[in-house]
Amino acid sequence: MRKTKKDDCRCRYLVDLTRQKDVFHLDEAFTQAVKEMLAAESVSIHDPNNLTSENLSSADVVLDIARGSGMVAKLLISNNAELADTQSLQELLEVYSNQYHHIYRSTQDMLTRLLNRTAFDERMQRLFGPRKHHRKKDERRAMAILDVDHFKKINDTYGHLYGDEILILLANMMQEAFRAEDWLFRYGGEEFIIVLNDADLITAEMVVDRFRIAVESRNFPQIGRVTISAGLTQIFPSKGLTSTIAEADQALYYSKDTGRNQVSVFRKLIEAGIIDDSNSFGGELELF
Template sequence: MSIRLPSTAASEEAPSMSADPAVHELRPEERFVDSVAQLTLHRDIDALDHSLTLSLAELLRARHVLLYKCMGDDGVMESWVSCRQMEAGHYAVRPALPVETAAWQTRLRACQDGQRPGHSAGADGYHYVWTPIHKDGLVAGALMVEGGEPFDAISKVLDGFSRIYSNYVSLIREAERDKLTGLFNRSTLDRQLQRLLERVGLTHQGVAPERLWLAILDIDHFKRVNDTYGHLYGDEVILWLAQQLRSSFPAPNALFRFGGEEFVALLLGPDEAGVETMLERFRARMAAHVFSQIGTVTVSIGFVEVSTAGFSTQALDLADKALYYAKKHGRNQVRSYQGLIHAGALDGGVMSGSVDLF
């Protein structure tokens, strides 16, 4: 079935809509191709979400586009992105506020659970159309468009874009994930760090109720495991550790495998003591687990608070110094960089970040 795009001229019955004039000067098929090109320009999912809602709004002259997604490995955390038409036909894209999504939360969740699209007509002549979004063969969210174009045109374009989006998200995820564990790879650290800094309000508001911490976790004597039992058993340890990381530190925390036996976690926590307790609980769980062939395996952990003045390389450098201290003083322990400084165990001089992220 072919997709019939809305014509350049507005329907007499539909409310007049205007957005980016440059977009609307194009013929319908040119607008579609331009929108797809803009959508696939991005290399991270947050920017892709922004582009998806804006492209649909401009293409369909929509009054409102809302993207709903389940996030995280457990699918519990929700994400809402809203693109709404402002004065003079311009659009504003931002994470949706709860009050903005209240009227649509039940409907979009039902769309996801029922795995089928739907639509309704408003008294003002606008159509409300929604469709599920798939990821890896499963429904992972939904898209809603509120627009003045005929329902049939909106529905077909919305369905086409949801499939393009799903396919492209899979490609991005493959590029940014570690192949063995499915955790983020090291090239995504800066982007995830910025995302979490914005979440806690550190970037723009100075002080925030949540604080951000970076932890480096290293498997003790991992080379010995590989040399004695082989890489197959080493991979078993890595996979089990990654699984425990996910269950211990779910989204919005961000987890990375940096290669080999080294992992990094970006964690949200109110204070140093609370974060240390979480990491200590994880360390104890790791130490208590008995692998069938190799017995017990432990981890050493160093962590540091991330400040607005610090870069990822500096935070890695400081956490690595705390990790090195833990390794040097017996392994199988959690060490805070700030705690070691206060105890006089480490020199608190300014350090230059020399860790290569890529």
């Protein structure tokens, strides 16, 4: 049987999906493929909790799509109420789900189930990469680096199994405390990074400090009280990733050096003259 132009397009879409190596580009390729296939005005992926009937029109179509291990998202097809080629669409959905699952497993920290360092590098490349100039000027993001206070002492005193349990419980608390659109990473050891999307610095500080208080107030098995320190900065893609991490790190170091169990904001430290614009912070610092 001779291949049609439609068949060629379908094959191209399917192959393109399998080539994607991170979730952002996979979502981008998938929504573009569905948009072209159905000639829809717009196609987008949403968290089920963030998509309500109030956001929809009578011409919108919403489909469930599997993402990773049992996760479900909503595919919103705007102004395209009639799905003519359901078989091709189903093929796209299946390939998308399989590829998402593969990417999800490769970018997930096996202990905490948060995003891992690979996922961090991929998302930061996208955020700070060449396309950063095409993003909306009013996009607001903040980055927080969190570190468990005296974690080495916890491991030495109670053993690494209890240390791992602390990290798992903290990760669970993070997933409950922060929104689905925020990015939660285990950056390494007992250090976590949170990227708060669509959040100004004032809001980000309030949310991160609320999480710090929740951790301090919790009674952890065997260990009891555990605290965290955090450093926070605003994300400006034009500054670059290295400078952004350095700012959050300097704020974290200040939190550690001045008593721990607190959230420090880089901009406030600059304004107070505690650190300067060169990101230099003097003094010896014992992180553990």
